[in-house]
Amino acid sequence: MVSDQRSLASDRALPKLAVWKFTSCDGCQLSLLDCEDELLLLAGQLDIAYFLEASSQVKEGPYDISLVEGSITTPADAQRILDVRRQSQVLISIGACATAGGIQALRNFADIQAFTRAVYAHPEYIATLKESTPISAHVTVDFELQGCPINKHQLIEVISAFLHQRPPQVANHSVCIECKLRGNVCVWVAHGTPCMGPVTHAGCGAICPSYNRGCYACYGPKENSNTGSLCHWWAENLHVENTLIIENLRNFNPLAPAFKQESEGRADGDSD
């Protein structure tokens, strides 16, 4: 009999959670361990079956929920992610590396061999892919939680939503809305500080403007972001150089389509 794909395995006492690491800084999986108040509670609701950073006990798959941190940068990992997908009922990619390639995806715009030589004396020891790619470039992803790093409260919400088979309540508006909710004075309007807030996905709580600096888009683009218009106004209104605009599109989420296309258009325009 074919089981209902939507249901979590009901014959087991607790749904099984797995946490996987690919190329990353560990900061997003750390967010789970940073949930001091919720961690032990969560451990009562879930069977943390595979989480090598936190436990030497490994339980076999399949898993009800897999959290995937990091981007794919090696041939072995390109295979491993297929295996993770096969074992996972629900696969959620967490963080900028997993959803948009991460800072290491800057290699995609450069010569990877020159990159290897810059760090390693013996580049022949190193096996790496030419590009760093998000998880969704390799397998079907059920939900992407953006952010560098992710917001731990959003992570708890997403896990809880999938446990209860309801859509996650993760606001997809811009950082500007969070900034207004916080009662901040706009750093762009009041101080002329270049800010990525209007196109950036909410989730951080508008911390950069709250600390008197412009948003640098570590949460990646919001839904339907008008990146082209924002960059136009950075240039026209704030007189920001094109190279700086490109660098702001190419930092922690360089492969997010809204940022990638705009940065490529601007890089081409620059070279013309």
Add this chain to the structure above:
Amino acid sequence: MAAQRKTIKVDYLARVEGEGALHIDYDDSGIQEVKLKIFEPPRFFEALLAGRSYLEAPDITARICGICPVAYQMSAVHAMEDALGIKPTGALRELRRLLYCGEWIESHMLHISMLHASDFLGYPNAVAMAKDHPKVVKNALEIKKAGNALVRLIGGREVHPINVRVGGFYKAPSTNALLSLQQQLEAARSLAEQLVCWSATLPFPDYEWRGEDLYEFVALKHPEEYPMNEGRITSSRGLDISSQEYENHFVEEHVAYSTALHCTLKARGSYLVGPIARFNLNYEKLSPRVRQLAETLNFKAPCINPFQSILVRSLEVLYAFDEALRIIGDYVMPEEPHLHTKPRAASGYAATEAPRGLLYHRYDIDKTGKISAAKIVAPTSQNQKTIEDDLRLMLPRFMHFPEDKLRGLCERAIRNYDPCISCSTHFLQLHFNDGNAEKT
């Protein structure tokens, strides 16, 4: 002969930060080969920094490690300030130390509570340990929360803080904001004191570094304080240099089985950085209250049993609370959150004490402030060789153990160092000869 050869293999080390494996070959005559294999994919940070603005260095290098981002930010800003010829003093300097206290608490408590303590009591993880020792785990999380609160207030968030700037901060916290943490820090300090006493009661394996086996300890030393942001690079065998001289004395080597470069002292080979090295070289700079407690427990520098690193970490946590409370008590909000920064063509050097030990950064910038070269040496690259040496020294004494127990002990010996593999890999997947390591 070949039939007697045995192998200890751990394909994926658990409860360490990042991806590593262990391979040991031994036979009746002794240990033949020890390899701590780091297969964490490289991320090329030094290469991708090239061409970026000097102001981005703290934001970009923070992403090397989600566990100790503040350390990267501190070494980056100090190196940049060295290049620019400026030096934040007074309240700005104190705020940086306060932020570092927060990260030491966060990072050490993560290791103590989530990764290390369960080793001594035989649990696979902290959640399982919490079932039998709920108070210990809950208190540890409470202590960690206080560290998180400090980093969140000064840095904006716990992981990859956004407030650190070359020259100071984007915004200085108000006196009242800092005072609002006082109560939480006081309460957590008293829990940390209990934690130190509890750590001292753990069953430590009978193993000590003696005589020639004693490692060269390397840590910063500052005339007035337990080292965090500043000081000279010193060692237990007489090294005493400035950060500018680091590359004259230390060398990085690329070995085939690791994506982390092995760093050694040119003159003497492997050495040890981290809490034990700091503690052994700077014991007298700990606060009187911390030293008093250590002495009550009959635990003084030098610490020569690596398994006791958990006790050293808990003492450093306690010290970080004393320092944090002192800084908050004396704090007067600075008039400007940062010094004026004007780029110039120069090189800058800095070493600071990350929770896991000495973290060196060097940058070359051009007159517009673009980075033209960067070099970063993480604590775990420096300890990698010492970890291997330690396994080589330790194993002969425990050969009578059954194989699975021996493997468990090797994993524990590695966890003593709290290796941060994500940090240490400057950044790519290795490849050593296909499969040859797997033949046993």
